Amino acid sequence: MIASQMALNVTGQNISNINTPGYTRQRLDQYSFITSGSGLYHSANSASVGSGVMLSGISQLRDPFLDIRFRKEMSSVGSASAILDGLDQLESVINDVNKSGITTQIQDLLGKLNDLNDHVGEKEFDSLVRSSAEALCQLLNTSAKDLETVFENVYNQYTQNVQEADNILKKIQELNEEIRRSDINGDSALELRDQRNMLIDQLSEYMKIDVTYSEENLGAGFSVEKLTIKMVDNKTNKPGATLIDGIYRADLSIAQKVDAAGKPVVDADGKPVPDDLLRLAISELHDSAYQTQLSNTNSQFQLQGLDFGKNAQGGQQTIDITYKDKDGNKHTVSVDFTVEKPADDTPEAIAKAREKTLANLADALNKDATLQGLFTAKATSNGLVMTSTDKGADAATVTQMELAANNTGITLGDTKSIAAVPANTTIVDEGHGYGALESTRQMLTGAGEFRTDGGDKSIRGIPYYQKSLDALANKFATEMNRINTTRPDGTSFSEVGSNGEAVQKQAGNLFTAEGDDPKNPDTVITAGNISISSAWKSGEVQIISSVSGNPVQGTMNDNINRLINVFETSYTFRPSDIIRTNDATFTTGEPKQDNALTPGTELTAHITYIDGMNQEHTVKVKFQSGATAEDTQNNLYAALQKDQTINGIFDMKDNGTTITFDDKAVVPEGSLCNLVTGIAFTDAQGSKTDAFSMGDGAVAGAASGDSIYKGNLEGCYANMEGVLGAHKSTTYTIYETYAAAADGINTSRDSVSGVDLNEEGMNLLQYQKSFAAACRLMTALDEAMDKVINGMGIVGR
Known part of the structure; x- marks a missing residue:
């Protein structure tokens, strides 16, 4: 009767919690009770019958293997979901489909230049070009600002996620303390375990975790269950830093930046400066009151x-x-x-x-x-x-x-005990984490090919698209400025040309960084600061129509045609165009020389380099060939050392088979160093020659000199949209795959742990009938005892 009544209570508990989130179906554990041994006058001919049923407790119907599989899939779901959230926000900025944006404005500016080409000298058309150019600058400024807003939104989400994951650990620790007390007092605390399992499921979205249960020995042969949660290292796929160990837990935070001496860096207000890579920091384990630390640390x-x-x-x-x-x-x-x-x-x-x-x-x-x-x-x-x-x-x-x-x-x-000193904090290095936290961090720090710290360049997050947009704006402004300040042969419009072309006083930079001096610009142009120059706004600088400065029909608009070609020319876009630190160098290829080249033949090296504003310059250096390619290279190196321009800008090193050029100046952070981009050779007549060559040179340094895109300006922006679209499409497919797998496993978990009303209804009938039968048995036994006591031995009285 007692067993049936308790089973009915458990069934009622299950039915009443059928809609409770995270509830795990409970079961009454029973076993058949039998006494051992026989009585003194036990008959050999009698049969031994059990002594009824005993209750061993109440347990949950749960499959640990399904829990492990579900949490593993949820870390993948969290990872893909976090990336999708960031890409969705990026797509709202870098997307010209069905709206007038940067692509439309580039086409508009090209149209205005074509109109000017047909109406050379008419100021109103020059004004239309300027207005269109200003609108393009404003669109680039707006897009850059919107990308900054996306970064701030994702960063705020990241800090909230870290805080939420830390709060989950705190709640799990509190539940562990309550469960431990319940275990000591003999209570299974199944409802508290349900709450804890829900929190562990939530934690698995933020990071990949390893969950184990063990027995904690309390002494005198008594032990209680202990939960341990560790973060899985994504590179080794093995458990790493401990997050929960029974009643102890770690704190989660964004790592603090440290200086060269290893000391934490703070800002002007004394607040910690986050780590450049926004890595996750896991503190030592401690109790809820921060009074006991498990690792070797100071309080x-x-x-x-x-x-x-x-x-x-x-x-x-x-x-x-x-x-x-x-x-x-x-x-x-x-x-x-x-x-x-x-x-x-x-x-x-x-x-x-x-x-x-x-x-x-x-x-x-x-x-x-x-x-x-x-x-x-x-x-x-x-x-x-x-x-x-x-x-x-x-x-x-x-x-x-x-x-x-x-x-x-x-x-x-305020006075308080504070967390452990940073020296005992575990920093989760890039690539070692997995889940929503790591993916969100990658969206904030992934600069792709623009990365300069030697990290993984395959990760493309918000910084990649910011730098890509900067590269587009810089290439556009640099090329337009170059054509409006120099002739095709590289001579400046402010000087008499090599063929006697007239000085053109209205030549100058059309674009600068906002507020920069158009005559002596020193700020790198980016999407965030590009603007038409103050000189162009005031009319001091105008678009140069003719290279020669001669308004003769046929040549009066040849420079406008050069400006138009800016939109049609195929350019090579490189990270080094906008990120050039002091370690950027150019190294030539190995020398090759035609056997027919006579020693002592006069050659000219054309050294092309870009300055801090990405303006291209070419320096000609004459030298003589030697008997071998190595001899000719030695002659070239000696001539370069004597050239005032090249030697004044670059440190050079003859490596035996190559020559390396390194900017002598130490540029401040955010500025660009001078960089050699190529070297070509001509003979005494000025014709290009292959009799001596040094192959393709290579740019080395923190910023890559490799191409990220080759094409025109409009194509560059379209490529950004394409890269973003492909990234989102791939991530969405991955997300759908992981989400479907997680849903399937969760359905399997529910089939085991969930409450089924039909099954519980059957149990209700079964236990009710069992209870009624037990009651009827007691009645029958009572009647038999009554007959034995009151009815036996009275016949014949």
């Missing part, structure tokens, strides 16, 4: 804030420090220090007095005989941190800091 106690009241008098002050020693015994130490009196009530004077007072306090704490061997105190910009001298279980821990009664006019701000 820390922080005072944040020291306030001065109006007309604070300063003077001697006593502070009481309460701490626990390694054995858990509490002690209180009183320390005297000097409070600096502010010169007046201005914020500046108070800040100065606060800084001095905190320094006095730190000095006094460090000199106290009792605290000296236990803690070190360090004043911060607005507070103080006390760090234990010993580590781990041997460390003393400060628990309270308060001022004794005083008339100095100061009050303490």
Whole structure:
């Protein structure tokens, strides 16, 4: 009867929770009870019957293997979903389909140049070109700003996701503590385990995890269940950093940037500066009160804030420090220090007095005989941190800091124990994580071919599209400026040409970075800062129509044709066009020489290089051939060393079979260094010659010199759209695959763990009939006992 009644209760519990999220179907565990041994007068001819049913507890119907499979798939779903979210936002910016955007405006500017080509010298058409160019600049500015907004949105999502994952760990730790207490008291706490399983499922979306259950020995032969969760290293596919270990957990945060000495970097407001790669940081394990750390670390106690009241008098002050020693015994130490009196009530004077007072306090704490061997105190910009001298279980821990009664006019701000020191934090390096957190981080840091730190260049996130748009804007502006400032032979319009062409005073840069000097620009043009130059706006600079400056029919618009060709010419777009750090170099190929080349033949090397504004220059250096290719290269190197222009800009190194060019100047971050892009040779008559050559040179450095796209300007933007579209299509297919697999596994889990109303209804009837039969048995036994007691042995009375 009791077993049937308890089974009915369990069935009712299942039915009542049929719609409860995460609920796992429960089952009453029973076994047949039999007594051992026989009675003293046991008959050999009698049959032994069991003694009924015993209850061993209530358990959950759950398949651990399905849990493992589901959580593995969910980490893949989370990874693909995070990438899709970022790509969806990017697509809202880099997408000219069915709307007027950058592509349409490029076509409009080309049309306006063609109109000007037909109406040379008419100012209104020049004005239309300028207006169209300004509209294109504004569109590029807007797109760059929108990409920054996308970055901010995804970054905010990333910080929220890290915080949410950290909160999940905190909740799991709290549930572990409650489950542990329940296990000690003999309660299975199945509902708490359901809540914990739901949280573990949520955590698996953020990262790939390994979940194990073990027994924790509490002594005297008693043990309880212990849950351990580790993050799986995606490169080794093995469990790595521990996130949960029973009642201990780690904290999750974005890693803090450190300087060359390994010290954390803070901004002007004293806030931590995030790691450049926004890597995930996993702290040491600790209990919920941060009083016990499992790894070898120091404990820390922080005072944040020291306030001065109006007309604070300063003077001697006593502070009481309460701490626990390694054995858990509490002690209180009183320390005297000097409070600096502010010169007046201005914020500046108070800040100065606060800084001095905190320094006095730190000095006094460090000199106290009792605290000296236990803690070190360090004043911060607005507070103080006390760090234990010993580590781990041997460390003393400060628990309270308060001022004794005083008339100095100061009050303490917030005081608290803080997390472990950064030295014991595990940093999840790029590629070692997997899931929504890692994919979101990759969207924020993936610069693709524009990457300069030597990392994975196959990851294309928001920075890749930002740099691609910058490359388009820079190439457009650079080429337009080049044609409006120099003739086809490279001579400047501001000087008399090599063939006697007239000086054209209205020549100049059409585009600059916003606010840059058009005559001496020094800021790299990007999509975010491109604008028509102030000189073009004012009319000081105009579009140069004729290369010769001669308004004769047939040549009066040949320079406009050069500008039109900018939109039709196929260019090679390289990361080094917009990212050139001080380590960028150019190395020639190996020399080759025709056997028919006579030693002493005059040759000219044409060294082409781009400056910090990506303007192209060519320097001619004459030299003589030698008997062998190596001899000719030596002659070239000697001539280059003597050339004032080349030797003034580049450090050169003869490597025996190649020559390397390296910019002598050290450019600041964000600027571009000078870079040689090619070397060609002509003979004494000025004709191109292959009698001596140095093959294809190569650009080396942090930024790649390899091509990312080859084509015209409009095609470059279309290529960005194509790359984004292909990335999204592939990711969506991957997402659909993983989501379908996860749904299938979840359906299998529900078939095992979910509540089925039909099945529970059958159980309800079964247990009710069993209960009724047990009751009828008791009635029959009662009737038999009554007959035995009251009806036997009375016949014949």
